[in-house]
Each structure stands twice: as structure tokens, then as C-alpha cells.
Amino acid sequence: MNGDTANRKVLCDMAQCAFEVVDRLLSRDQLFARDLRSPTATSRQVYREECITVEMATTLRERFPDHVEITLFTTQEETQNGADWYWRVERGSNAIHAQVQAKRIRRGQFEQTDNEGRVHIDGHQLNNLLNGVQNAADRIPGLQAWLATYARYAATTPCGERDLLLCPRHRHEMTCADRTPSLWIAQAQDFRHGNSSSWTVQEVVERSVRLDCILPCMDGPEVSDGPAKKGFMLSAGLLPYQACVARIRSDAGLRATFEGAMRIAV
Numbered sequence: 001m002n003g004d005t006a007n008r009k010v011l012c013d014m015a016q017c018a019f020e021v022v023d024r025l026l027s028r029d030q031l032f033a034r035d036l037r038s039p040t041a042t043s044r045q046v047y048r049e050e051c052i053t054v055e056m057a058t059t060l061r062e063r064f065p066d067h068v069e070i071t072l073f074t075t076q077e078e079t080q081n082g083a084d085w086y087w088r089v090e091r092g093s094n095a096i097h098a099q100v101q102a103k104r105i106r107r108g109q110f111e112q113t114d115n116e117g118r119v120h121i122d123g124h125q126l127n128n129l130l131n132g133v134q135n136a137a138d139r140i141p142g143l144q145a146w147l148a149t150y151a152r153y154a155a156t157t158p159c160g161e162r163d164l165l166l167c168p169r170h171r172h173e174m175t176c177a178d179r180t181p182s183l184w185i186a187q188a189q190d191f192r193h194g195n196s197s198s199w200t201v202q203e204v205v206e207r208s209v210r211l212d213c214i215l216p217c218m219d220g221p222e223v224s225d226g227p228a229k230k231g232f233m234l235s236a237g238l239l240p241y242q243a244c245v246a247r248i249r250s251d252a253g254l255r256a257t258f259e260g261a262m263r264i265a266v
Contacts, residue, residue, distance in 0.1 A: 014215060019181060050083070053148075057260070067265055088265075119204045169226050
């Protein structure tokens with residue numbers, strides 16, 4: 001395989017690994033919530049967003065040590081509720097980075113499928129995310145605001161191909177793992193003017209891009225299709241990962257906002 005094709009395969013494998021982790025936790029949650037929750041509990045979930053994010057990030061680090069780096073900023077005692085992550089994707093000298101707020105499917109009944117569940121997006125938290133990114137622009141230029149949703153949903157790709165190897169942007173040697181997408185990335189501002197805090201999975205997916213499209217298929221600003229349709233483009237000239245981490249660590253406000261950082265690079 002040539003370098004670019006090999007990189008797309010690695011990125012595709014990482015996306016499929018993330019799907020595997022999320023699917024396992026949501027399946028376990030779906031199976032055991034009735035037994036683990038008390039009869040009077042209103043929640044039908046076991047794993048919080050923070051748990052899923054840490055498990056996914058550490059598994060990626062374990063399986064792809066040459067391509068994934070993780071940094072934690074706070075101890076468990078210091079972590080604030082709903083703390084976001086700094087995510088960064090690099091391909092060669094270009095990159096994209098974001099402050100990421102994770103959401104997960106919420107079930108109204110035990111054993112309910114993800115398709116039947118809802119995604120709760122709190123307007124106050126969303127505004128804090130968007131305002132925080134804007135305020136951090138001078139310290140971490142080019143930072144975006146993303147919502148990462150953990151929900152299993154069999155939607156097609158932006159290019160419309162069901163077989164990803166037929167997509168010229170995604171194509172690589174060897175087939176992709178056949179997993180239902182369970183991690184969706186969206187630009188946070190696309191949810192700012194919603195009429196409700198409770199969204200169907202379909203409504204979230206329509207505003208999002210599958211992780212197995214973002215990682216292998218994302219390109220520079222000269223490309224207008226693929227993930228670029230929803231604002232996901234690699235840029236030149238961003239601060240290096242370690243410089244961004246150092247700025248987060250040295251700023252009390254940023255340090256309280258971020259729970260950790262993850263870098264994916266090929």
C-alpha cells in the first residue's frame with residue numbers, strides 16, 4: 001500500500017475500534033440496566049458519557065500506540081460534571097482540533113433500542129461550549145466546538161455509498177470491519193437554534209458525520225465534498241498538540257473545562 005492508502009486504512013481501523021468500544025458499552029448498558037438500577041430510578045442507563053469517552057480513548061491508545069496520544073488534565077476529585085475533551089486529528093502537517101462535548105443515547109424504557117431513544121442536549125451547556133471556544137480563540141487558534149454522540153444508527157455516508165470501498169476518498173486495501181456506526185461528530189452550532197433539548201437519533205445523525213468518514217476521508221479546504229460538507233476540514237498552521245496541551249495546563253479556566261486530550265495522527 002502507498003502511504004496515503006495505508007494511512008486511510010489505519011484511520012478506518014481506528015474508527016471501527018471506537019465503534020466496537022461504544023457498541024459494547026451500550027449493549028451491556030441495554031442488557032443490564034434493569035438489574036443494576038433500582039425500581040425507583042428514573043435513569044435507564046448505566047454508563048455515563050465520561051465513562052464511554054475514557055474507555056474509547058484508552059482502547060485506541062492501547063491498540064494504536066504509534067498513532068494515538070492521551071493527556072489527562074484533572075484528578076477525579078477535581079473533575080467538574082460534564083467536563084469536555086480536546087480532540088485533535090492530524091494527517092501529515094495538517095490538522096483539525098476541537099473542544100468536544102460528548103452525549104449518549106438515553107432510553108425511556110429498559111432494553112429500548114437506540115433508534116427509539118433520545119439525545120438530551122442542554123441549551124445552557126451548549127452555549128457554554130460555544131462561548132468557551134470563542135473565548136479561547138486567542139490561546140488556541142482554530143479551535144472548533146463539536147458534539148460527539150454515542151448512539152448506534154445505520155445511516156449512510158455523506159457520499160451515499162453503503163460500501164465504503166466504493167468511495168474514492170475512503171478507499172483502501174482490505175475490507176472495512178462491518179460495524180454499525182456508533183460515534184457521530186457534529187458542529188455544535190448546528191444545534192444552537194433547536195426548539196427542544198430532546199432530539200431523536202435521526203435528527204442528531206442528520207447534522208453529524210460518522211467517525212469512519214471523518215478520520216479517513218477528511219481533507220483540506222480545497223475539497224468541498226465528504227466531511228467538508230459539514231465543516232470538517234484539515235488546516236495548516238495550527239499550534240502543535242503539545243503546545244495546545246501546555247496552554248490548557250497553564251490556564252486555570254481552560255484546565256477546569258477540559259478533562260483530557262486525545263491526539264490521532266498519521
